Amino acid sequence: MDFPADLIRLLSNAQSMAVLTGAGVSQESGLRTFRDSQTGLWAQYKPQDLASPEAFAREPKLVWDWYAWRREAIKGVRPNAGHYALVELEKRNSAFTLITQNVDGLHQMAGSRQILELHGNIQRVRCSNCGCLAESWDEQSQEVPRCVDCGGLLRPDVVWFGEPLPRSQLEQAVQAARSCGVFFSIGTSGVVHPAAALPYSAHNQGAVIVEINAECTQLTGKADYFLQGKSGEILPELVKKLADTASR
Numbered sequence: 538m539d540f541p542a543d544l545i546r547l548l549s550n551a552q553s554m555a556v557l558t559g560a561g562v563s564q565e566s567g568l569r570t571f572r573d574s575q576t577g578l579w580a581q582y583k584p585q586d587l588a589s590p591e592a593f594a595r596e597p598k599l600v601w602d603w604y605a606w607r608r609e610a611i612k613g614v615r616p617n618a619g620h621y622a623l624v625e626l627e628k629r630n631s632a633f634t635l636i637t638q639n640v641d642g643l644h645q646m647a648g649s650r651q652i653l654e655l656h657g658n659i660q661r662v663r664c665s666n667c668g669c670l671a672e673s674w675d676e677q678s679q680e681v682p683r684c685v686d687c688g689g690l691l692r693p694d695v696v697w698f699g700e701p702l703p704r705s706q707l708e709q710a711v712q713a714a715r716s717c718g719v720f721f722s723i724g725t726s727g728v729v730h731p732a733a734a735l736p737y738s739a740h741n742q743g744a745v746i747v748e749i750n751a752e753c754t755q756l757t758g759k760a761d762y763f764l765q766g767k768s769g770e771i772l773p774e775l776v777k778k779l780a781d782t783a784s785r
């Protein structure tokens with residue numbers, strides 16, 4: 538891709554960066570994005586109808602099994618070139634915050650350090666009653682496993698529709714968005730709040746907005762730069778271009 542020269546100049550001199558990622562970043566690792574259709578057994582359900590406290594109260598086993606299926610799908614999945622490029626971008630910037638809506642843990646696996654997980658992590662499981670994290674559970678159980686301390690039903694440690702985001706993570710994300718010089722929105726449809734508001738907060742504080750997405754989104758019209766395509770291709774090219782520019 539031919540990057541605009543002024544974008545490369547801007548990124549080379551940027552003092553601080555915040556990056557918001559969504560499911561599109563993991564698409565090239567083989568994980569389906571949220572708004573893609575589901576497969577097989579799960580094709581009849583919308584994720585929005587399973588990822589909610591109401592669904593869990595109504596049919597805990599159904600919701601538990603869906604997450605067990607997703608945990609299984611993530612096993613063996615590896616970060617892609619886009620995840621690794623973000624690790625490099627972090628190394629180049631002392632003030633760098635990675636904000637992710639993804640629960641797959643691939644940014645950590647790639648080696649990113651400063652990560653705010655706004656929607657939790659699917660590999661963690663906690664008690665729906667007392668909140669304590671479970672160290673182990675029986676994945677083969679016919680029933681939803683229960684907390685060893687209080688007997689409450691276990692659930693994934695992710696944020697469901699209608700639930701608040703982890704407060705400290707959200708506060709840090711808002712702070713990063715408001716104080717950064719450049720804000721990247723990558724592989725997210727930008728329709729789920731409050732994460733979707735972060736680029737606008739950054740824009741209102743004067744940050745340059747760079748969007749990388751396979752398709753246009755609601756943010757595209759506001760973005761200073763829209764790089765259309767796959768993040769697993771564009772990000773490595775961008776990081777290489779920055780490295781080449783720096784070594785000249």
Ligand code: OAD
Nearest residue numbers: 559560561564570571572638724725726750751752767768
């Ligand atoms: P979506 O599935 O809504 O959007 C994925 C975005 O990635 C779309 O805009 C695609 O165009 C784009 N995309 C797909 N493949 C790509 C690629 N290879 N490179 C770049 N872009 C690509 O996923 P999110 O925006 O992450 O929340 O969804 C946000 C939240 O909604 C999720 O965290 C989840 C969901 O409901 C909760 O569960 C609370």
